Each structure stands twice: as structure tokens, then as C-alpha cells.
Amino acid sequence: MRRSTAACAAALTGALVLVLAGCGSGDSAAELSVSAAYMPQPVSDSMAAGFLTITNKGGTKDELTSVTSEVAGSVTVHETVGGAMQEVDSLEVPAGGRLQLASGGNHLMFENLKRKPRQGEKVTVELHFAVSGTVEVEMPVESATYTPHTGS
Secondary structure (H helix, E strand, O other): OHHHHHHHHHHHHHHHHHHHHOOOOOOOOOOEEEEEEEEEOOOOOOEEEEEEEEEEOOOOOEEEEEEEEOOEEEEEEEEEEOOEEEEEOOEEEOOOOEEEEOOOOOEEEEEEEOOOOOOOOEEEEEEEEOOOEEEEEEEEEEOOOOOOOOOO
């Protein structure tokens, strides 16, 4: 009888563990990666633009909430809607999706440049996310007329 009680208790414990493991949202955390980052060589002494793609392979959305860089007094996030750009507090990186910052669309604005980045240099940028924390990116400075090959 003791064997069957012990076996039953072990089976119930195993079943409880399986039930508890199934609790929760079932979504995986945000899993961010950054690609295609670049800054066209600025034509202005005080401002520059930046572009990149943030991919989220996780099951939870995240938000790009701010950006910092040693090269600029401030870096702002801009959204382009209907041809008009406006500064925004954040941009969503959807679960299982991507946020693309590209010429003519959403982008970064480096303002009050401390020095004018030159083609061939790399600018360090810190991307700050609501859930994932900070991601550091090395952004190459390309020619002012650079057009990336997106592959999409």
C-alpha cells in the first residue's frame, strides 16, 4: 500500500508541476536584435540622421523609448506620417515583428552635434527600451548619398 501511495503522490506532484508550468501568458520575452544601422555623413554641423532596423523574435512587444550618443547633445526619435515628421516619446517594436527606421520614414535625429562625424567612422549609440533595457550599437557613418540594400 505504501508503494501505491508514494507512486500516486509522485504522479500528482508531476501533474501539478505540468499544470503550473502551463500557467502564465505563454508569451516569450522580447528578443531584440539590431541590423542595418548607419548614419549618412551629416551635411550640417549641428544635426544628423540615423537609421536602423530592430527585430523582435520574442513573443512580447517592446518600445524604443529613447536614444543617447556621445556625439550629440540629444538624440530624438521621429515618426513620419503622411510626409510630415514629428518627434515621439516612443516607437513600438511588435512581438514577432520589426521596427524599421529608414530614410523617408521613422528615423533618429542627432541634434547639437559635439563634432561632425565623418564617413568611415563609427558612432556609438545606446538604444533604451521599456522592457529590454539598453542595447549598444556601433553605427557606421556612410556617404551622404548612401542607399542601403535592405533585402526585403
